[in-house]
Amino acid sequence: VNRAAWRGRRVLVTAGPTREPLDPVRYLSNASSGKTGYAVAEAARRLGARVTLVSGPTALKAPAGVRLVPVMTAREMLAACLKTLPSTDLVIGAAAVADWRPATLSRTKMKKGRGAPVIKLVPNPDVLKALAARRRKGKPVTAGFALETSSLLANARRKMREKGLDLIVANGPEALNGDRTRAVLLTRDGRSHPYAGPKAGLAAKILSTAEAFL
Amino acid sequence: VNRAAWRGRRVLVTAGPTREPLDPVRYLSNASSGKTGYAVAEAARRLGARVTLVSGPTALKAPAGVRLVPVMTAREMLAACLKTLPSTDLVIGAAAVADWRPATLSRTKMKKGRGAPVIKLVPNPDVLKALAARRRKGKPVTAGFALETSSLLANARRKMREKGLDLIVANGPEALNGDRTRAVLLTRDGRSHPYAGPKAGLAAKILSTAEAFL
Numbered sequence: 001v002n003r004a005a006w007r008g009r010r011v012l013v014t015a016g017p018t019r020e021p022l023d024p025v026r027y028l029s030n031a032s033s034g035k036t037g038y039a040v041a042e043a044a045r046r047l048g049a050r051v052t053l054v055s056g057p058t059a060l061k062a063p064a065g066v067r068l069v070p071v072m073t074a075r076e077m078l079a080a081c082l083k084t085l086p087s088t089d090l091v092i093g094a095a096a097v098a099d100w101r102p103a104t105l106s107r108t109k110m111k112k113g114r115g116a117p118v119i120k121l122v123p124n125p126d127v128l129k130a131l132a133a134r135r136r137k138g139k140p141v142t143a144g145f146a147l148e149t150s151s152l153l154a155n156a157r158r159k160m161r162e163k164g165l166d167l168i169v170a171n172g173p174e175a176l177n178g179d180r181t182r183a184v185l186l187t188r189d190g191r192s193h194p195y196a197g198p199k200a201g202l203a204a205k206i207l208s209t210a211e212a213f214l
Numbered sequence: 215v216n217r218a219a220w221r222g223r224r225v226l227v228t229a230g231p232t233r234e235p236l237d238p239v240r241y242l243s244n245a246s247s248g249k250t251g252y253a254v255a256e257a258a259r260r261l262g263a264r265v266t267l268v269s270g271p272t273a274l275k276a277p278a279g280v281r282l283v284p285v286m287t288a289r290e291m292l293a294a295c296l297k298t299l300p301s302t303d304l305v306i307g308a309a310a311v312a313d314w315r316p317a318t319l320s321r322t323k324m325k326k327g328r329g330a331p332v333i334k335l336v337p338n339p340d341v342l343k344a345l346a347a348r349r350r351k352g353k354p355v356t357a358g359f360a361l362e363t364s365s366l367l368a369n370a371r372r373k374m375r376e377k378g379l380d381l382i383v384a385n386g387p388e389a390l391n392g393d394r395t396r397a398v399l400l401t402r403d404g405r406s407h408p409y410a411g412p413k414a415g416l417a418a419k420i421l422s423t424a425e426a427f428l
Contacts, residue, residue: 059273
């Protein structure tokens with residue numbers, strides 16, 4: 001890592017799941033712990049970057065020196081990221097953004113005994129794709145994650161291309177919890193870098209790989 | 215509180231939300247923090263009871279001296295409670311058990327781009343009602359919670375009757391997070407006791423009210 005390349009750089013990290021409400025108490029979400037995103041934010045801060053962490057609900061504390069913007073839904077996450085984007089040098093989308101949300105939000109708690117409801121879903125905005133689509137001359141550098149339960153590398157490469165990313169981290173659902181993880185980092189120039197170890201180590205690996213595109 | 219009434223008593227507390235999976239990463243859940251249930255477990259332990267805490271996923275540590283049984287789904291919670299029930303003197307159902315679960319569980323992560331899915335739900339077992347239905351001669355004493363966004367006391371009284379409970383704690387969604395809460399304790403003899411303050415105080419109030427039925 002070249003520390004001089006990071007000093008004062010503005011890094012935007014998304015982390016955690018999003019929660020998509022059905023009613024005042026129920027929601028749709030996923031098992032993301034936020035650990036990888038928080039580790040990336042902390043590692044970037046330690047390299048001297050100015051870090052904004054837009055995070056869905058997690059049990060984690062924001063790393064010291066990082067600006068935390070807490071959000072709940074995918075749409076809130078997108079809005080928060082768009083505010084920060086114009087001055088951003090590097091985006092790392094580690095959040096597990098819900099792909100869909102319930103089509104309707106009940107203002108009162110849905111009652112039992114009226115038959116089992118059917119939840120109609122509608123697509124959420126693809127946060128990282130929306131951010132990548134606003135790039136000008138390849139800036140900001142944009143990295144994402146692909147969580148796949150089948151055809152890991154093929155699905156990850158397709159996502160990198162479709163979303164227009166510089167780098168994608170491919171991993172399986174075993175990455176969601178725990179402190180260790182396994183992943184393969186793929187870059188748009190066709191290289192791949194496998195990783196296995198603690199999430200803090202993966203964070204450092206992501207940053208050193210992204211540095212080449214800064 | 216009469217401490218002699220609690221010494222060695224077996225208390226079963228449920229706490230937290232349940233998570234009902236749609237696929238390996240997505241789930242349906244609710245915003246219960248588990249704080250009230252954990253506070254009840256700790257208060258009962260301090261009174262000298264032998265406490266089993268059957269808990270859905272929370273960010274909390276189990277209180278010292280309490281036996282923690284971690285579960286994910288409503289069906290796992292029911293199974294864990296049924297194992298402990300025969301030797302139980304008091305059940306306090308503070309968990310926000312999901313009323314429904316997705317009718318089908320996808321073994322691989324549902325993919326985007328095949329249209330927005332519709333989630334069919336099926337009813338979950340009513341954990342507390344199932345436990346109360348197995349009572350013999352009024353044992354174990356059984357207490358529950360009613361989280362309502364409308365007609366609070368009427369809905370809570372109906373739940374107490376339908377589920378066959380000795381005591382029900384009626385509260386609104388503002389009870390789900392934070393350390394303070396507002397509630398009304400209703401007992402099967404028709405009394406009501408309002409409470410406002412920290413969750414630890416509500417826990418003590420629930421136990422002192424339940425003591426009359428032990």
